[in-house]
Amino acid sequence: MERVRDVSELPKAHLHLHFTGSMRPSTLLELADKYGVHLPAALTGGNPPKLRATDERGWFRFQRLYDIARSCLREPEDIQRLVREAAQEDLRDGSGWLEIQVDPTSYAPRLGGLIPALEVILDAVDSASRETGLGMRVLVAANRMKHPLDARTLARLAVRYADRGIVGFGLSNDERRGMARDFDRAFAIAREGGLLAAPHGGELTGPSSVRDCLDDLHARRIGHGVRAAEDPRLLKKLAERGVTCEVCPASNVALGVYEKPEDVPLRTLYDAGVPMALGADDPLLFGSRLAAQYEIARRHHGFTDAELAELARQSVRGSAAPGGVQEKLLAGIDEWISD
Numbered sequence: 001m002e003r004v005r006d007v008s009e010l011p012k013a014h015l016h017l018h019f020t021g022s023m024r025p026s027t028l029l030e031l032a033d034k035y036g037v038h039l040p041a042a043l044t045g046g047n048p049p050k051l052r053a054t055d056e057r058g059w060f061r062f063q064r065l066y067d068i069a070r071s072c073l074r075e076p077e078d079i080q081r082l083v084r085e086a087a088q089e090d091l092r093d094g095s096g097w098l099e100i101q102v103d104p105t106s107y108a109p110r111l112g113g114l115i116p117a118l119e120v121i122l123d124a125v126d127s128a129s130r131e132t133g134l135g136m137r138v139l140v141a142a143n144r145m146k147h148p149l150d151a152r153t154l155a156r157l158a159v160r161y162a163d164r165g166i167v168g169f170g171l172s173n174d175e176r177r178g179m180a181r182d183f184d185r186a187f188a189i190a191r192e193g194g195l196l197a198a199p200h201g202g203e204l205t206g207p208s209s210v211r212d213c214l215d216d217l218h219a220r221r222i223g224h225g226v227r228a229a230e231d232p233r234l235l236k237k238l239a240e241r242g243v244t245c246e247v248c249p250a251s252n253v254a255l256g257v258y259e260k261p262e263d264v265p266l267r268t269l270y271d272a273g274v275p276m277a278l279g280a281d282d283p284l285l286f287g288s289r290l291a292a293q294y295e296i297a298r299r300h301h302g303f304t305d306a307e308l309a310e311l312a313r314q315s316v317r318g319s320a321a322p323g324g325v326q327e328k329l330l331a332g333i334d335e336w337i338s339d
């Protein structure tokens with residue numbers, strides 16, 4: 001019988017993890033206690049909350065839980081703790097590179113404004129990286145519920161801080177609101193400033209939202225992108241251009257994008273040659289971290305160890321990690337599979 005390798009020992013890159021969403025549930029309880037924040041039962045139950053984001057009410061509920069959790073991050077030391085623990089959790093799951101996604105606007109009111117908030121976040125990432133040894137970078141994500149001018153401001157700021165660890169620019173929140181092209185100027189600023197374009201698309205809405213990310217925002221990566229599976233021509237395009245989809249299976253099921261883990265079209269994307277980087281999205285709300293996503297590929301989609309190794313390679317190649325880091329991770333993957 002073939003032995004089963006431990007996916008938490010498979011070196012990989014984690015490219016889809018939101019800031020507050022990366023928090024340990026136990027840390028949320030402690031911080032809520034520290035600030036006297038009353039948490040709804042959905043956040044204290046020990047089990048991930050039941051969410052159904054395929055309608056606007058369900059998405060609103062998800063956002064509300066996220067906002068409550070975020071309201072427990074008030075001081076720089078909370079931010080430092082969050083990032084350090086996210087790095088520790090990632091390392092435990094075999095991550096060798098983490099790109100964490102944040103909209104600093106949401107933290108600005110409590111941290112003295114947009115720029116101070118971003119600096120606190122970047123400092124926290126830098127020290128967590130040095131403390132834990134995990135390579136970490138930041139994607140600044142604009143919120144598509146806000147005005148495109150806000151996104152432009154954010155893009156300019158992200159470019160200005162590129163040498164402090166920002167590697168990409170994203171766009172998150174409800175895909176059903178606004179058009180990707182409303183944000184084309186912001187993305188142009190980001191791209192011209194050397195940042196990777198990585199907007200969310202193809203999660204709550206269909207293939208057309210992925211196509212918009214490609215055509216209007218010149219995305220090099222897509223947050224989620226799974227709904228591209230509904231359009232073979234789009235899959236071909238993604239494969240030809242080598243656009244990596246940051247696929248988050250547990251999140252998709254938790255938010256009701258797909259009914260069951262086996263419904264997430266991992267096989268369809270993989271067989272079409274679309275590069276993927278499995279990610280946890282918001283472990284705080286979805287109840288599972290990075291290695292668990294690879295476990296889903298194995299258990300529910302029959303990915304062999306060789307295929308899991310290939311998924312890990314795709315995550316590394318899709319990352320913004322420097323060449324040396326990528327080589328080391330790829331060598332580690334070869335070692336894992338040849339062991």
Ligand SMILES: [Zn+2]
Nearest residue numbers: 018200223281
């Ligand atoms: Zn996301």
